[in-house]
Amino acid sequence: MxxxxxxxxFSFMKMIFILxxxxxxxxxxxxxxxxxxxxxVFGDSTVDPGNNNYINTPFRSNFPPYGRDFTNHVPTGxxxxxxxxxxxxxxxxxxxxxLLPAYLDPNYRxxxxxxxxxxxxxxxxxxxxxxxxxxxxVIPIPTQVEYFRECKKKMEAVIGKQSTENHMKNAVFFMxxxxxxxxxxxxxxxxxxxxxxxxxxxxxxxxxxxxxxxQDLLAEGAKKIAIAGVPPMGCLPMMITMHSPNAFLQRDxxxxxSSIGRDFNQLLQHELHLMQLQLNLSSPDAxxxxxxxxxxxxxxxxxxxxxxxEGINSGCxxxxxxxxxxxxxxxxxxxxxxxxxxxxxxxxxxxxxxHNLFLxxxxxxxxxxxx
Numbered sequence: 001m002x003x004x005x006x007x008x009x010f011s012f013m014k015m016i017f018i019l020x021x022x023x024x025x026x027x028x029x030x031x032x033x034x035x036x037x038x039x040x041v042f043g044d045s046t047v048d049p050g051n052n053n054y055i056n057t058p059f060r061s062n063f064p065p066y067g068r069d070f071t072n073h074v075p076t077g078x079x080x081x082x083x084x085x086x087x088x089x090x091x092x093x094x095x096x097x098x099l100l101p102a103y104l105d106p107n108y109r110x111x112x113x114x115x116x117x118x119x120x121x122x123x124x125x126x127x128x129x130x131x132x133x134x135x136x137x138v139i140p141i142p143t144q145v146e147y148f149r150e151c152k153k154k155m156e157a158v159i160g161k162q163s164t165e166n167h168m169k170n171a172v173f174f175m176x177x178x179x180x181x182x183x184x185x186x187x188x189x190x191x192x193x194x195x196x197x198x199x200x201x202x203x204x205x206x207x208x209x210x211x212x213x214x215q216d217l218l219a220e221g222a223k224k225i226a227i228a229g230v231p232p233m234g235c236l237p238m239m240i241t242m243h244s245p246n247a248f249l250q251r252d253x254x255x256x257x258s259s260i261g262r263d264f265n266q267l268l269q270h271e272l273h274l275m276q277l278q279l280n281l282s283s284p285d286a287x288x289x290x291x292x293x294x295x296x297x298x299x300x301x302x303x304x305x306x307x308x309x310e311g312i313n314s315g316c317x318x319x320x321x322x323x324x325x326x327x328x329x330x331x332x333x334x335x336x337x338x339x340x341x342x343x344x345x346x347x348x349x350x351x352x353x354x355h356n357l358f359l360x361x362x363x364x365x366x367x368x369x370x371x
Contacts, residue, residue, distance in 0.1 A: 036093040036095055037095075037170035037171050038095060038116055038118045038170075038172075039086075039089065039090045039095045039096070039100065039118035039171065040118060040148060040171060040172070040173050040174070041086050041119075041120035041173075041174045041176075042122055042144045042145070042148075042173070042174070042175045042176075043122040043126065043144075043175050043176040043177040043228075044124060044126045044127060044177045044179065045059070045079045045122075045124030045180075045347070046084065046085075046176045046179075046228075047084060047085075047120055047122040048078070048079070048120065048122040048123055048124045049076060049077060049078050049084065049086075049087070049100055049101060049102045049120050050062060050076045050077025050104075050105060051077070051105075051123050051124075051139060052077060052138060053102070053104070053105075054102075054104040055104070055123070055139065057125065057137045057138050058326055059124045059125040059325055060124075060326070061075060061077055061078065061079045061124070062075050062076065063075055063329060064329070065317060065329075065330065065332060065334050066079065066081070066344075067080075067081065067082065068081050069338060079324070079325070079344070079347070080348055080350060080351055080354060081316065081338045081344050081350055082354075083354060085354045085355075085357045086120060086174060087099050087100050087354075088354070088358035089174070090118055092358070092362070092365065093172065093369060095117040096117060096118055101114060101119055101120070102120055103121045103147055104147075112157075112159075115151050115155060116155055116159075116167065118171075119151065121144035121145075122144065122176070122177075123139035124325075125138040125180055126138050126139055126144070126177060127180040127181035127185065128141060128177055128178060128181055128206045128210055128213070129185055129186075129206060129209065131185060131192065132180050132181050132185045135185065135189070142213075142216075145217070148217075148220065149220065152164060152168070152220060165221050168221035168223070169221065169223050170223075170224075171222070171224065172224045172225075172226065172365075172368060172369070173217055173222045173224065173225040173226065174225075174226045174291075175210075175213065175228065176291075176293075178206065181206055182230070182233055182261070183238070183239060183347075187243075187257070199263075203263065203264045203267055206264070207267060207271050210227065210268065210271070211271065211275065214227075214288060218279075218283065223286045223287065224286075224287055224289075224368050224369075225286075225287070225288050226289045226290075226291050226364070226365075226368060227268070227272060227288065227290060227291065228291040228292075228293050229261075229264070229265035229269075229290065229292055229293055230264055230265060231261060232253060232262075232294055232297055232298045232301070233258060234254035234256060234257035234258035234259075234261070235253040235254075235258060235298070235301055235313070236346070237251075237315050237346040237347070238321075238322060238324065238346035239254060239257055240252075240253070240313060240321075241321040241346065243256075243257065251313040252313070253313075262294060265292070265294055269290050272288050272290055276288050287368070287371065289364060289368055292360075296356065296360040297349075297353070297357070300312075300353060300356060301342060304342065309340055309341065310341070311335065311340060311341035311342065311343070312341075312342050314343070314346070315328075315343040315345040315346045315347075316335040316341040316344050316345070317332050317333075317334055317344060317345045318332040318333060318334075318345075320341075320343065320345075321346060323345050324345040324346045324348065328345045328346075338350050338351070339352045
């Protein structure tokens with residue numbers, strides 16, 4: 001074979017290989033689209049796309065500089081400079097083209113077509129402990145479940161009860177909460193420490209509320225539920241500021257609080273495993289999955305240069321030490337490049353960090369969808 005013919009042959013084979021990859025990718029996406037009927041989200045500010053915009057609470061982010069890296073630079077109520085991990089998940093599984101909407105947004109609350117493909121009921125500042133949402137007057141998780149029931153009834157009125165039940169069997173449910181229970185509540189206020197004198201007792205108290213939440217969703221026909229753990233809480237810039245011996249000079253992660261997060265995640269995984277064993281007997285088609293966020297965030301911090309991050313112990317907004325919600329506002333200075341920061345404000349990740357989290361979730365999401 002002549003050199004020119006050989007080059008032509010290899011060029012042709014390369015094109016065939018690329019075409020096969022594209023076809024496989026398209027087929028994979030189409031497969032996901034067919035298998036996921038809707039995506040429903042519960043929890044706190046890590047997954048709230050703007051429900052707090054419509055309630056009387058100071059825990060809001062529907063003002064600049066929040067949302068500054070959206071195409072139109074309009075803040076949505078997401079506690080970040082752009083998208084959340086759940087936005088990336090919703091687009092990946094094919095239920096939304098771009099953003100997952102907030103249920104309380106009047107443009108969506110009565111739009112059954114939108115409600116069927118997915119919506120978030122989450123509220124920034126909320127938590128598993130019933131006391132946590134009262135601190136900032138936000139939406140408790142049981143109320144978020146009530147909103148879901150309301151949403152479900154709207155579907156039943158349009159497509160019927162049986163079709164709604166079938167819809168729920170192929171929907172994915174996602175929960176992300178817990179950090180506020182520790183950071184805003186147990187570590188900060190004395191009331192829970194008086195009732196639960198050991199951190200283990202408080203963690204077990206939270207687990208009981210998580211189990212109740214899961215039972216409530218299962219009773220409504222949910223079959224695929226993902227529960228995220230808590231992050232390395234000692235690495236949150238606000239936690240460093242509040243608990244470091246010298247917040248300006250010593251800004252390393254505080255192991256005491258991160259270890260509490262690790263212990264809680266282990267306890268949560270153990271309880272989810274026990275609950276799954278019970279479900280295997282009573283409802284074998286129902287599955288509960290654990291989503292690890294501790295490891296990916298800790299890895300981003302420890303190996304920050306590999307990910308292109310420079311700011312790892314402060315947020316992009318203001319000083320990055322204490323600003324969040326109303327303290328991060330249009331008068332605040334903003335770092336030149338948020339994509340070099342893990343945290344947008346003193347608590348919440350940037351869009352880039354959320355996207356990195358999504359990429360680590362992706363294999364688990366694939367498994368959830370295909371099982």
